[in-house]
Amino acid sequence: MSDKMINIAWMYPDTLFLHGERGNIMALVRYAMELGLTPHVRRIDLGTEDFDPMEYDIIFYGPGEISSFRAVMEDIAGYARPIAEYIASGKVLIATGTTMSLFGEKITRFSPDAEDGRGEVIDGLCMIPAESFEREYVYGNDLDIRAEYNGYSMELIGNQIQMTDIHFSESEGYQRFGSVIYGRGNNGTDGIEGVVHNNSLFTNMLGPMLICNPWLTVRILRTAAEIKGIEVEAQDPEYKLEIKSLGLKKKFIEEKQNNQEK
Amino acid sequence: MSSRTTRALLTGKIGNRVIDIIDKKRGTNWAGRQAMKIDPELISHITGIDPAKVLFITGTNGKSSVTNMVTHILRSRGFKVVSNVEGANLITGVAAALVKEASLDGRINADYCVFETDERYLYKIREQLSCDNLLVTNLEKDQVQRNGDPDFVYRKIARVVDRFGMKLFLNGDEPRSCSLADRTDRAVFYSVDKHDASFTKDDTFVTMPCPKCHRSIRFDYYNNDGMGSFRCENCGYTNHNGADSADYTATDADFTARKFCVNGTEFPMPYDQPYMLYNYAAAACACKELAGVTEEESAAALADFVLLEGRIETLEYKGNHIKYIRFKQENPETLQNFINVVAADPEEKTVVIGIGTVEDYDPYYINSFYTFDCDFSRLKDANVRKFIFTTDTIAYDAANSFIYGGADPGKIEILPVSDEEKILEAIAAEGCSNVYLTIKLHTFEGMKEFARKEK
Numbered sequence: 001m002s003d004k005m006i007n008i009a010w011m012y013p014d015t016l017f018l019h020g021e022r023g024n025i026m027a028l029v030r031y032a033m034e035l036g037l038t039p040h041v042r043r044i045d046l047g048t049e050d051f052d053p054m055e056y057d058i059i060f061y062g063p064g065e066i067s068s069f070r071a072v073m074e075d076i077a078g079y080a081r082p083i084a085e086y087i088a089s090g091k092v093l094i095a096t097g098t099t100m101s102l103f104g105e106k107i108t109r110f111s112p113d114a115e116d117g118r119g120e121v122i123d124g125l126c127m128i129p130a131e132s133f134e135r136e137y138v139y140g141n142d143l144d145i146r147a148e149y150n151g152y153s154m155e156l157i158g159n160q161i162q163m164t165d166i167h168f169s170e171s172e173g174y175q176r177f178g179s180v181i182y183g184r185g186n187n188g189t190d191g192i193e194g195v196v197h198n199n200s201l202f203t204n205m206l207g208p209m210l211i212c213n214p215w216l217t218v219r220i221l222r223t224a225a226e227i228k229g230i231e232v233e234a235q236d237p238e239y240k241l242e243i244k245s246l247g248l249k250k251k252f253i254e255e256k257q258n259n260q261e262k
Numbered sequence: 263m264s265s266r267t268t269r270a271l272l273t274g275k276i277g278n279r280v281i282d283i284i285d286k287k288r289g290t291n292w293a294g295r296q297a298m299k300i301d302p303e304l305i306s307h308i309t310g311i312d313p314a315k316v317l318f319i320t321g322t323n324g325k326s327s328v329t330n331m332v333t334h335i336l337r338s339r340g341f342k343v344v345s346n347v348e349g350a351n352l353i354t355g356v357a358a359a360l361v362k363e364a365s366l367d368g369r370i371n372a373d374y375c376v377f378e379t380d381e382r383y384l385y386k387i388r389e390q391l392s393c394d395n396l397l398v399t400n401l402e403k404d405q406v407q408r409n410g411d412p413d414f415v416y417r418k419i420a421r422v423v424d425r426f427g428m429k430l431f432l433n434g435d436e437p438r439s440c441s442l443a444d445r446t447d448r449a450v451f452y453s454v455d456k457h458d459a460s461f462t463k464d465d466t467f468v469t470m471p472c473p474k475c476h477r478s479i480r481f482d483y484y485n486n487d488g489m490g491s492f493r494c495e496n497c498g499y500t501n502h503n504g505a506d507s508a509d510y511t512a513t514d515a516d517f518t519a520r521k522f523c524v525n526g527t528e529f530p531m532p533y534d535q536p537y538m539l540y541n542y543a544a545a546a547c548a549c550k551e552l553a554g555v556t557e558e559e560s561a562a563a564l565a566d567f568v569l570l571e572g573r574i575e576t577l578e579y580k581g582n583h584i585k586y587i588r589f590k591q592e593n594p595e596t597l598q599n600f601i602n603v604v605a606a607d608p609e610e611k612t613v614v615i616g617i618g619t620v621e622d623y624d625p626y627y628i629n630s631f632y633t634f635d636c637d638f639s640r641l642k643d644a645n646v647r648k649f650i651f652t653t654d655t656i657a658y659d660a661a662n663s664f665i666y667g668g669a670d671p672g673k674i675e676i677l678p679v680s681d682e683e684k685i686l687e688a689i690a691a692e693g694c695s696n697v698y699l700t701i702k703l704h705t706f707e708g709m710k711e712f713a714r715k716e717k
Contacts, residue, residue, distance in 0.1 A: 014478035017468040018403065018411055020594075020634035025466075026666050043465065046477045047496060064471070065413040071476035138414075140407030142627045159629060161406045207631040211666065212659060241665075241676075245658035248678060249628055252655045256625060 002038035004230050006221065009056040010043050012064070012072060016099055019161065021062030023208030024096070028058065031217045034237045037225060046075045053079060053086040057224040063097025063206050066109065066134060066163060069122055073102060076125060084127060087200045092224045097206035098163045100194065104130035107164060112136075128195045128202060130168035130186075138163060143205050144253055145178030145185070145193045149216060150223045156213040157249045158205040160184060166204070168195055177203050182253050199223050212246075214239050263307060263368045270301035271368055274361030291350045294358030305353070305390035308360050310369040313392035317552055318379045318428075320419065321399030321439060322412075323595055324541050325351070328399060329378040330569055331545035332552075338563035339555055341373040351378040353387050360391075374553060381415045382408070385422050396423070397431040397548050399540070401438040402488045403632070404593040407623050412438055416473070420445060431548050433540060434502030435489040441473040443503040450551055452543040453501065453508030454485045457515035459536040459602065463637050474499050486537045487598040487636075510547040512539045527557035530565045535574075537599050574603075575706070577699075579713045580690045584614075584697040586706050591620055594632035600700045605640035610647050612694040616701030617660040618653040618680060630659040638667030647694045652677045652685050652701065682708035 010025050025041055032039035044051050053059060064072065076083065087093055101107045104124040110133070111119025117136060124132075139162040147156050156178065165187040170176055177194030178185075185193035186204065194203035203209075210217040218236055225232050277293025298304050319329045326349050333345040346359040356377050364370050379387050381401075398419060401412050409415050416438055423430065423445045432440050434451035443449035460483045469479045472494035479499075484490040493500040502508045512529075515522040520531040522539060524546045531538070542564065549555035555563075577584040587603060589596035597617075604613055620629045641664075649669060651661040657678040665671050677688050686709055689697055699706070 014469045015471040015476055017470055019406065020631035022466065022468055023631075023634035023663070023666065026634070030666070065411040067413045067417075068471050068476040071471075138406070138408060138410040140623075140627060141625050159627060159631070161410060163410045207629070208634050208663070211634070211662065241658045241662050244678075245656075245662070248655050248658065252619065252628065 004036060005038045005040055006032050006058065006224055006228070007056045008039060008041045009051070009053070009059045010041055011059060011061045012046055012075070013043050013062070015046055015068050015072060016062040016064035018063045018065070019097065019207045021096065021206065021208070024060060024062070024210040027208070027210035027214060027217045028060070028221065031214055031237065032221050035218065035221055035225070035232050035234045037221065037230065037232065046071060051079060053082045057091060057228050058220065059086065059093045061095040061099045063099050066098065069102060069107065073122065073125070076102070080125060087127060087198055090198050090227050092220055092227070093200035094220070095202045096209065097161065097204060100202040100204060101130070101132035101164050101166060103127045103202055104132055104166065107132045108134065110134040110136050128168065128197055129171060129174055130166050130195060132164040132166045134164050135162060139184055141183050142249070142253055143183035143185070143193070144181040144250070145183070145205070146181060147178035147216065148175070149177070149196065149201065149219050150199060152219050154213070154215050155181070155246070156205065156209065156216055157246055157253070158209040158212060159207045160204040161206060162204060168192065173197060177201050182257065199227065212242060214242050266301045267304060267307045267368055268366070270297040270304045271361055271364060271366060273297050273300055274358060278358060278362045290348070290358060291352050291354035292358070294350070294354035294356070294361065297361055298354055298357050303390065305357050305360060305387070308364055308368050308370055310371060311375060311392070313394045315373065315552065316375040316391065316393035317395040317397060317548060318377055318384065318387070318393050319397045319399070320379045320381050320384055322402045322404045322415070322593060323590070324399040324537070324544070325378045327538070327541045327569060328397065328544045328548070329376060331541060331564070331567060332548050333376050334567050335545060335549045335555060335560050335563040336374055336376070336553055339553070339559060341553060342371070343374045343376055344370060344372045345376040346378055349378065351380045352383050353390070356387055356391065381418055384419060388422050388426055394428055395431070395552060396428045397544060398433065398439040398442060399544060400433050400436040400489060402593055402595060404590070405622060406592060407620065407627065431544065431551065433489065433544070434508040435485065435492070437470060437479050437492050437499070438473050440501070440503055441499070449503065450547060451502040451505065451508040452510040452547040453512070454539045454543055455511055455513040455515070456483055456491070457485065457536065457539070458517060459606065460485050460490065461602070461637070467637060468635065472497060472499055486540060487595040489540065510543055512543040515539055524557050527561055529561040532564060532567045533569060535599065535603060577710055577713055579686050579716070582689055582695050582697050584689065584699050586699045588703060589700045591617060591629065592622070594635035597632060597700070598636045600698070601636060601638060601641060604646070604698045605644040607696070608645060609696050610645045610694060611696040611698055612648045612650065612689060612692045613646050614650045614652065614685065614689060614697060614699040614701065615660055616652040616680070616685070616705060617656045618702055619655050628655055630656050630663060633660060633663035636667070638664060638669060642668055646673060648673055648675055648692050650675045650677055650688055650692070652679060654678055654680045680705060682712050685709060686712060
């Protein structure tokens with residue numbers, strides 16, 4: 001086994017299957033190799049019995065359908081304590097899109113038949129101080145944020161397809177992942193996007209965000225390597241295509257903002 | 263009939279006439295919208311409709327094609343059919359089609375009503391128009407900005423089935439829509455057998471959650487993205503909801519001879535894209551179940567079937583033969599179909615890909631998600647001379663996704679513009695006469711217009 005091995009757990013890929021998140025695993029693999037690391041990806045499906053979080057350096061959860069949340073929650077409950085220890089140890093967990101809600105305190109589903117629109121309540125994992133409410137209507141848009149991760153500040157552009165609004169207040173050990181430049185973020189009111197706790201990040205940004213923002217991908221990999229005690233000698237790769245792409249997207253977003261102001 | 267309904271009918275008829283003068287082929291909700299402003303319950307006031315002879319066709323992909331096909335087959339058999347074949351599939355589109363055929367006293371004189379229905383408007387339409395038959399083509403990732411996830415649409419359709427108890431015609435090879443069978447004791451399945459264009463994907467790709475237990479669905483092979491031989495290893499859910507076989511199965515597909523069979527009867531294949539097999543099987547199923555049209559009669563009718571939209575269009579420009587394939591940017595299936603069509607052509611070719619912003623709803627946004635659900639591996643041996651990526655928003659992301667998918671970066675040209683003239687110039691400069699193009703329809707229309715002026 002390589003002494004530069006980075007073990008990546010791809011959680012429930014067929015259940016948390018929305019929005020092309022496979023791309024994020026491909027980005028982790030590509031940039032791990034560019035940094036001289038040896039990535040190893042294992043799919044963890046619902047019902048996988050020998051999953052031990054501490055065997056991994058990065059654990060990735062993509063977004064899935066809310067209808068699958070109970071099944072996912074039941075599975076995670078089987079290793080809730082080890083996953084909490086994993087996060088506490090400073091290892092990297094990434095949860096994107098609606099899956100961020102699972103790690104909060106509770107999720108209130110929308111009910112068209114209830115007067116206040118509030119229906120079934122699903123208990124969360126209580127690993128971040130956040131509460132989620134399913135929206136009556138989906139909110140889909142671009143998301144441009146100034147993110148902070150492990151001491152680095154960077155601009156990220158991606159998307160959010162918001163099925164739940166999330167309410168989170170910063171407290172010791174629990175910071176915002178980013179501040180919203182354009183888009184909705186957690187709930188469209190407080191300018192906060194996502195949550196960072198230790199080195200684990202929970203974000204509404206979804207789709208191939210690690211492909212489009214490789215400067216974050218490389219920070220994540222360097223963090224995972226550092227926690228594992230692997231020295232990474234390689235310089236950061238060049239991001240020629242991605243920087244050009246960021247420029248096109250910023251221009252598009254600016255034009256949208258200008259049109260909104262008119 | 264109330265005077266309000268009469269006024270609504272007259273308004274709708276005049277509106278339809280106006281639209282006919284402007285553009286006969288244009289599917290429109292406009293006339294129906296004007297009529298329903300006057301009488302919001304207009305559809306329920308139209309008489310002479312037998313619910314047993316009404317069919318709604320819904321789903322993510324293929325509903326326009328199947329609606330066109332079913333209507334064509336029934337009309338070929340001499341039936342009078344009211345349909346929204348032009349594709350206006352909201353409640354106002356259905357109203358416009360009914361108003362067009364209704365007499366001034368609001369009576370429909372037709373043998374069958376066949377309506378393409380938007381998944382989200384199905385409940386509203388069914389509330390006003392009694393219908394005993396529902397065909398669901400498939401339910402897949404699509405239009406996330408309004409649907410969020412496929413289960414959202416499933417719940418919309420399930421609500422209709424639960425309340426109104428319809429007979430269902432279901433794609434037995436697509437797990438999500440097939441599972442609607444649990445909600446009725448009147449489900450009929452159609453299916454497609456494995457054929458030469460069937461394919462597999464390795465486990466670096468995602469499939470989907472089992473609609474019954476949420477664990478992994480495994481596909482032994484795909485006939486089309488998201489459809490094929492499937493099973494859930496946890497709960498045992500499998501094709502045609504566990505029945506040994508589908509009621510209607512397309513078999514023996516021969517894409518060279520352009521023919522296939524349904525339940526042993528040979529059919530012509532007017533359009534030879536593999537995904538069309540599901541549409542043919544669906545149409546044969548619906549026509550027999552609804553109107554007793556035999557497979558032989560459907561096969562005969564299909565020989566002269568012409569699809570109003572969706573086929574491969576061609577454009578000649580400076581000696582280049584450009585084959586245009588429409589794709590829906592908000593789901594992976596149509597891009598995968600494009601890739602499969604390109605890969606099936608052994609000749610040297612230029613491939614032009616114009617993934618752009620999604621402009622269905624406000625706010626417009628950037629979405630290149632689904633390139634990562636697609637399998638580009640067959641393009642490696644597809645004799646592609648050059649990939650050209652265009653659009654002034656996503657050209658670099660789209661190119662990057664193909665590089666991740668294994669495309670040779672040396673064969674990639676990025677043209678970050680959406681200008682029709684520049685795209686045509688780039689195609690001409692490449693000098694390969696065999697060109698495949700997928701891009702937004704309005705950009706292609708602009709390219710056609712520019713090429714016409716250049717002649």
